[in-house]
Amino acid sequence: MTIYELSIISTTGFPYFNTQIEPIPxxxxxxxxxxxFSQEKxxxxxxxxxxxxxxxxxxxxxxxxEFARNIDKKIExxxxxxxxxxxxxxxxxxxxxxxxxxxxxxTDPFLIHNSVQEKVNLIYNTIITSKxxxxxxxxxxxxxxxxxxxxxxxxxxxxxxxxNKNKIKLLANDFLNQMKGYGLEGICITSFDLxxxxxxxxxxxxxxxxxxxxxxxxxxEIAPLxxxxxxxxISDEQIQVCIIKSGVGPTVEDxxxxxxxxxxxxxxxxxxxxxxxxxxxSFNEILG
Numbered sequence: 072m073t074i075y076e077l078s079i080i081s082t083t084g085f086p087y088f089n090t091q092i093e094p095i096p097x098x099x100x101x102x103x104x105x106x107x108f109s110q111e112k113x114x115x116x117x118x119x120x121x122x123x124x125x126x127x128x129x130x131x132x133x134x135x136x137e138f139a140r141n142i143d144k145k146i147e148x149x150x151x152x153x154x155x156x157x158x159x160x161x162x163x164x165x166x167x168x169x170x171x172x173x174x175x176x177x178t179d180p181f182l183i184h185n186s187v188q189e190k191v192n193l194i195y196n197t198i199i200t201s202k203x204x205x206x207x208x209x210x211x212x213x214x215x216x217x218x219x220x221x222x223x224x225x226x227x228x229x230x231x232x233x234x235n236k237n238k239i240k241l242l243a244n245d246f247l248n249q250m251k252g253y254g255l256e257g258i259c260i261t262s263f264d265l266x267x268x269x270x271x272x273x274x275x276x277x278x279x280x281x282x283x284x285x286x287x288x289x290x291x292e293i294a295p296l297x298x299x300x301x302x303x304x305i306s307d308e309q310i311q312v313c314i315i316k317s318g319v320g321p322t323v324e325d326x327x328x329x330x331x332x333x334x335x336x337x338x339x340x341x342x343x344x345x346x347x348x349x350x351x352x353s354f355n356e357i358l359g
Contacts, residue, residue: 108199183290
């Protein structure tokens with residue numbers, strides 16, 4: 072599991088809801104991702120002098136540092152994005168902003184941010200909007216909590232994989248035998264945010280796949296049916312990773328399309344040619 076915790080608060084600090092989906096593995100670095108569903112109320116930064124901006128920044132950093140230390144966490148990186156953007160915020164344009172809601176999730180760093188945001192958007196639109204304002208909203212029902220966890224943990228995608236596991240396993244083992252001489256050592260299917268669902272081959276477990284992805288860096292946008300190559304390592308062993316966007320997957324709540332990724336793990340000197348396209352076509356026939 073690569074999404075560990077979700078929190079819903081108001082921008083005024085009201086702690087509305089928190090749930091731990093999975094304990095964070097010991098020694099693993101995580102991202103705390105912020106998703107802002109509030110109306111624009113910020114002051115005009117252009118009217119502030121440099122000293123005033125520094126005072127605000129110093130207050131923010133010291134407060135975050137002190138809070139993090141009190142809950143036994145260490146902040147190493149804070150990423151800021153300018154408020155003014157040249158292009159419209161296409162994701163926020165899809166939302167009905169009703170109040171001052173902030174949703175945060177703790178995740179593995181390698182997850183694709185836009186995919187995580189689409190999950191959170193779905194939770195906001197289908198569950199949270201009916202409870203605004205949060206300080207007087209009704210409590211979260213068990214069925215709603217289950218629905219949020221199912222969205223965050225790719226329940227529908229996992230069920231589809233489980234229902235077709237035997238067919239996929241036979242096909243994956245056949246491909247592994249065919250391509251063993253070309254350095255192929257493992258095949259993995261992930262959700263649309265890159266959370267590993269199932270892995271084939273004797274060399275890598277799901278936990279080892281997570282370790283490989285933690286050393287792979289951020290993944291750029293990939294067009295459907297296309298693939299990219301990246302280098303990673305595990306226990307000082309270099310690994311080549313081919314990441315393929317399937318173009319098929321489940322649609323959650325009849326709203327959010329979640330295409331799978333297929334991952335190939337191989338020796339760094341491996342060359343697959345058009346094999347990723349062959350594998351994608353075969354897997355898509357089962358999962359499409």
